[in-house]
Amino acid sequence: QGQLVQSGPEVKKPGASVKVSCKASGYKFTSYGLTWVRQAPGQGLEWLGRVSGYNGNTNYAQKLQGRVTMTIDTSTSTAYMDLRSLRSDDTAVYYCARIALAGWLDYWGQGTVVTVSS
Amino acid sequence: DIQMTQSPSSLSASVGDSVTITCRASQDIRNSLAWYQQIPGKAPKLLLYAASRLESGVPSRFSGSGSGTDYTLTISSLQPEDFATYYCQQYYNTPQAFGPGTRVDIK
Numbered sequence: 001q002g003q004l005v006q007s008g009p010e011v012k013k014p015g016a017s018v019k020v021s022c023k024a025s026g027y028k029f030t031s032y033g034l035t036w037v038r039q040a041p042g043q044g045l046e047w048l049g050r051v052s053g054y055n056g057n058t059n060y061a062q063k064l065q066g067r068v069t070m071t072i073d074t075s076t077s078t079a080y081m082d083l084r085s086l087r088s089d090d091t092a093v094y095y096c097a098r099i100a101l102a103g104w105l106d107y108w109g110q111g112t113v114v115t116v117s118s
Numbered sequence: 119d120i121q122m123t124q125s126p127s128s129l130s131a132s133v134g135d136s137v138t139i140t141c142r143a144s145q146d147i148r149n150s151l152a153w154y155q156q157i158p159g160k161a162p163k164l165l166l167y168a169a170s171r172l173e174s175g176v177p178s179r180f181s182g183s184g185s186g187t188d189y190t191l192t193i194s195s196l197q198p199e200d201f202a203t204y205y206c207q208q209y210y211n212t213p214q215a216f217g218p219g220t221r222v223d224i225k
Contacts, residue, residue, distance in 0.1 A: 035214070037162075045154075045162065045205055045216040059212045062119075095161055103209030104152035104167035111161055 002027040004034075004096055004109035011115045017084040020112045022096035029077035030054050033099040036070060036081045038092040039111075046092075050099060051079055086116045120144050120208050124217035130225040131196055139191045139220045141206035146186050150210035153182055153191045156219075157202045165204075166191070196222070 007021040022034060036048040049060035051070040058070050069082040079096060094112045097105035121144040131137050141151065149169040154162040164173045166182040169189055179194045193200055201224050206217040 037216075044219045045156075045207075047207075047214050047216060050212070050214075061213050097162075100167070102168070103150060103214065104164060105154070105162075105207070106164050106167075106173065108161035108163070 002098055002107040004098065004107055006094075006096060006109040006112045009113040009115070011117065012086050014087055014116055014118055016086050016116075017082060018086060018114050019080055019082045020094050020096075020114070022079045022081075022109050024053075024077045024079070024098070027098070029072075030074055034070075034072075034079045035097050035099055035105055037095045037097060037105075039095070040089070040092040043092075048081070048094075053079070083114075086114075088116050090114065091116045119213055120147065120211065120215055122206060122208055122215045122217040124204075124206060124220050126220060127218065128221040128223065130223045132225045133196055133198060135196045136192065136194045137196060137222060138193075139204055139206075139222075141184075141189045141191070141217050143187045143189075143208050143210075147208045147210035149185060150208055151182075151184070151189050152207045152209060153180075154205045154207065155200075155202045156205065162205065193222075198224075 033052045035050040051058045071080045096109040098107040100106040123142045151169045153166045156162045170182040203219045203221045
């Protein structure tokens with residue numbers, strides 16, 4: 001059974017950066033990609049992008065282009081999402097999720113709360 | 119980009135009721151659709167993929183159908199643990215957008 005464990009909550013000031021980690025276990029990391037999704041307070045789910053667990057290739061949501069970088073470390077089966085120039089509307093719970101076969105998301109991390117406040 | 123809509127945005131139902139949620143894509147997504155359930159404070163949980171395929175371990179009272187641009191999630195005989203928010207997601211192409219969600223409340 002696959003499992004994704006994310007890093008702990010973060011509080012950042014506007015303009016700062018945050019790096020969220022997602023450690024995978026229970027499956028072959030390089031055989032699956034990972035997607036990052038966020039959920040602002042009281043809002044729905046927003047797709048942020050995805051990263052290949054095989055070669056680190058990425059696709060990002062256009063609204064975050066230039067501010068987000070998704071990377072992997074295959075030696076530790078860990079994915080990272082780095083978000084820069086934080087704004088108050090980046091306040092959200094950030095999830096990583098495994099991409100199964102054709103693209104649905106079968107395993108989810110527990111979520112990381114990122115709060116951006118001055 | 120493909121846009122996803124859901125209806126209704128919320129509904130109230132009783133234990134034992136059958137409910138149907140509709141999801142519409144702005145273009146044909148060729149059954150590349152998943153449904154997720156989210157309980158407040160928890161991560162989403164996969165229910166169905168490929169429009170109608172039940173994820174392992176998900177009760178058979180959940181079912182999905184549809185094709186092209188229009189899809190439905192049906193929950194037959196609602197149970198207390200089914201009161202949650204439901205999201206559809208297309209994975210036909212990127213960005214793999216989610217629908218805005220449908221909240222199912224207890225009547």
